[in-house]
Amino acid sequence: MTGPLAGLRVVDCSRGTAGPRMTRMLADYGADVVWVEPPGGHPSREQLAIDYAVNLRNKRSLTVDLHSEAGVEQVLDLISRADVVVESWRPGVAERLGLGEAAIRARAPHVVSCSISGFGVDGPWRDVPGQEALVHALVGTMAEQPGYRPAPIFEGMPFASAGASYLGAAGVLAALYRRNIDGIGRHVETSLYDGALAYLMMLWGDTDSGQGMHVPGANRLVTRTFLCADEEYLGVHTGAVGAFGRLMKVLDLTDRIPAGETAHEMGVPLTPEQALIVAEEIPALFLQRPRHEWLALLGAADVCAVEHLRRCQSFDQPQVLHNGMVVQVDDPVLGALQQVAPPIRFAASPHVAPRPAPRVGEGGTALVADWTPMARPAPTGGADVAPLAGVRILDLGAYYAGPYAPRLMADLGADVVKLEPLAGDPLRGLAVVFRSAQAGKRSIAADMKADALAGVRQHLIANADVIHHNMRPGAAERLGVGYEQAAALNPAVVYVYSPGWGSSGPDHLRQSFAPNMSGFVGGCFEVAGRFNPPMYPTGNEDPGGxxxxxxxxxxxxxxxxxxxxxxxxxxxxxxxxxDGISHIVRRADGEVLGAERLDPLQYGFSALERLYPTADGWLCLSAQMPRDAAALRAALGNRLPAEWTGAELTDIDSDDLGDALGALFEARGTADWVAELTAAGVPAVAPKTERQTATFLRDPENQRTRRAAEVDHSRDVKVRGIDQLLRMTSAQMPAYRLAPELGAHTTEILLEAGLSPESIDAFREQRLVR
Known part of the structure; x- marks a missing residue:
């Protein structure tokens, strides 16, 4: 078996989508994963057949009756032979089954365990069913997602589950890294709630000075979708340095909106007259040419322009195929499918060739023979430390998607040095977004092109465990920090490159900015609703990347x-x-499965999973699973049409059922319905209809759980941001540190590199550092 995780053993007791999605990523990269399901197969195999065709690939299946002592003992024995165990039961269920933390630690103190719940193990929503829609309703996504009517807008992309799967994987991998040092197994806990916050983090920041998220169309930043003359859509983003002025030149508007003079142009306000031009005249200009002409014109001007494609059209694009991002898997239930391939490429340890999802019980009987007991090192003890304590990361990236990865490493205890040009990261013009991507780091500002700083550059490379960046292809090499150059100085370095399109291929030199890559893969149509023009997704590829x-x-x-x-x-x-749309697949005959589920009014996916107006607000219902639909049927009783007596709600035409439920829910207030339905065991909540940024970040409960943090600031008095989205036992997570001011740690880092204070002063006088 190949992959960076070859030899890792994982017991997957999870359900739904987040847990199986997380362990799919582990399996794709070499881990031996067994999915534990009840005899006869888990009911989710039918209800989530499309998701499971992807998320169960490369795994084995083992059928076990967890309601029997023998079954629990069988799983505990497997766990004792494993490295990782994952579960997604509601809080308390694992303990009732005999598979809680105490039972696992007694049998397998070396194991890293992971729990992924809906809303976490404590707090006011711990017992709310962990449904994707309910998470978005309560966390505030439905108030953030742009729509064609006022909020709430049903979320069309499952980024709470995706975020939870990524967080769970990161937590487990970090715990394994620390276990390899001290021998201690740890428990990692996250949730779909945290998963949604991992994406909303980019948008959420709060200060006492009132500084908040920028208002679209108010600054020298164009980031929107334009309809072209051929009725195709194009996403444009002018976040690159100078791109706003270059767009104005292409559109022949430079006499009315002159070019800017700062690297942080996107934070510079427009005049009211200029804002009107951007809002009204520029869309009219794009209607004058077909999309392919605009792509050529803007590409030649080095302005980010990306076509917004419909479902699975991206599967046929040359760059996607060049990257090897589409694989065919012969699923035993759905047949031959084109699926999204694993997203990461390891030069020395390539990912596993995808195998289809197992049939019920397939591959599980050989586990006892394959998983022979392994000798485990005794725990060394000592004080709790952060899992990545001692890891040094050199962050050469800019904007959001690249630097967000090292920020997450800083959250886990890594020492992250952000190396910036003297003008600073262009994203500094948008404080909320910048702070989100850069929290916990140290900043050095230097002219890395200067020969006089070659020794500093070499020191930073030689002492890094990881180098991470997202520069355009060729830029790192010109600065002397390309992979070959870095490896010559530091052969043991882990060099992570996160380009927009790839390091090679037909589109590798194109600009990329979020959320246009989501548009390229169809995400903008997914959140817009069927038959609607594309809409920017709240959960996009910046945090996802x-x-x-x-x-x-x-x-x-x-x-x-x-x-x-x-x-x-x-x-x-x-x-x-x-990877964000990996729940969508395509059959050999071209039929697309799992896409365009959101209705045109952006109410939801079906009558049992959607928003409903009530007498005084809104209700979010998530009763699409048979058990929940049955509970709704019982709760409503004879209030439903008489002709449906005895019928299962899942068998009734969705439009007819939606009309009937809509008439019922409009007759009473939201609080009454939530109380009645919750008491009957029906998943339903009152969705947030206003942005939750300040409410969430100032909430003492969120600060207690460390999901939110508050720090003092010289200009903004108090600054608040999202903090930790993982909990881990036997680990001291670092305190929240606000994103550094430009060059705040230059002296400190140069002293570590062996420079004298006099040399540093001289470099400052020469304007080589700041």
Missing amino acids: GLVGAIATLMGLLHRQQTGKGQYVESPQINAAL
């Missing part, structure tokens, strides 16, 4: 622990965007 990049980094570190060897790792943003 950072999460995948963090996992790439951790896998590279684990592989180096086992082999002593560094390697080149590539994690393109387009690959991460595709």
Whole structure:
């Protein structure tokens, strides 16, 4: 078996999508994963057939009756032979089954365990069913997601589950890294709630000075979708330095909106007259040419322009195929399917060729023979430390998707040095977004092109465990920090490159900015609703790319622990965007499965999974599973049409059922319905209809759980941001540190490099550092 995780043993007791998605990623990269399901197969195999065709690939299946003592003993025996165990039961269920933390530690103190719940193990929502829709309703996504009517907008992309799967994987990999040092097995806990926050983090920041997220269309930043003359859509983003002015030149508007004079142009306000031009005249200009002409014009001007494609059209695009991001898997239930391939490329330890999801019980009987007991080192004890304490990361990236990965590493205890140009990261113009991507790091600002700083550059490379960046192809080499240059100085370095499109291929030199890569893979149509123009997704490839990049980094570190060897790792943003739509597949005859589920009004996916207006607000219902639908049927009783007596709600036409439920729910207030349905065991909540940024970040409960943090600031008085989204036993997670000011640690880092204070002062006088 190949892959950076070859030899790792994983027992997967999870259900739903987040847990199986997480362990699918582990299996794709070499782990031996067994999915534990009840005799006869888990009911989710039918209800989530499309998801499971992807998320169960490369795994084995073992059927076990967990309601019997013999079954629990069988699983505990497997866990004792394993490295990792994952579960996604509601809080308390594992303990009732006899598979709680105490039972696992008694049998397998070396194991890293992971729990993925809906809303976490404590807090006011711990017992709310962990349904994707309910998470988005309560966390505030439905108030964030743009729509064609006022909020709430049902979320069309499952990024809470995706985020939880990435967080769970990162936590487990970090715990394994520390276990390889001290021999201690740890428990990792996260949730779909945390998974949603991992994406919303980019948008959420709060200060006492009132500084908040920028208002689209108010600054010198164009980031929107345009309809072209051929009725196709194009996403444009001018976040690159100078791109706003270059777009104005292409559109012949420079006399009315002159070019800017700062690297942080996206934070500079427009005049009211200029804002009107951007809002009204520019869309009209794009209607004058077909999309392919605009792509050519803007590409030649080095302005980010990306076509917004419909479902699975990206599977046929040359760059996607060049990256190897589409694989065919012969699923035993759905037949031959084109699926999204694993998103990360390891030069020295390539991922596993995908095998189809197992049939019920397939491959499980050989586990006892295959998983022979292994000698485990005795725990060394000592004080609790952060899992990545001692790991040094050199972050050469800019904007969001690249730097977000090292930020997540800093959250886990790594020492991250952010090397910036003298002008600073262009994203500094948008404080909320910048702070989200850069929390916990140290900043050095230097002119790395200067020959006088060659020794500093060499020191930073030679002392890094990881180098991470997202520069455009060729830029790192010109600065002397390309992979070959770095490996010559530091052969053991884990070099993680996160380009937009890839390091090679027909589109590798194109610009990429979120959320346009989501548009390229069809995500903008997924959140817009059927038949609607594309809409920017709240959960996009910027945070998604950072999460995948963090996992790439951790896998590279684990592989180096086992082999002593560094390697080149590539994690393109387009690959991460595709991984975000991995729940969508295509049959050999071209039929697409799992796409375009959201209705045109952006109410939901079906009558049993959607938003409903009530007498005084809104209700979010998530009763699509047979058990929940039966509970709803029992709760409503004779209030449903008489002709449906005895019928299962899942068998009734969705439009007819939606009309009937809509009439019922409109007759009473939201609080009454939530109380009645919750008491009857029906998953239903009142969705948030206003942005939750300040409410969430100032909530003492969220600060207690460390999901939110508050720090003092010289200008903004108090600054608040999202903090830890993982909990881990026997680990001291670092305190929240606000993103550094430009060059805040330059002197400190240069002293560590062996420079004298006099040399540092001289460099400052020469304007080589700041």
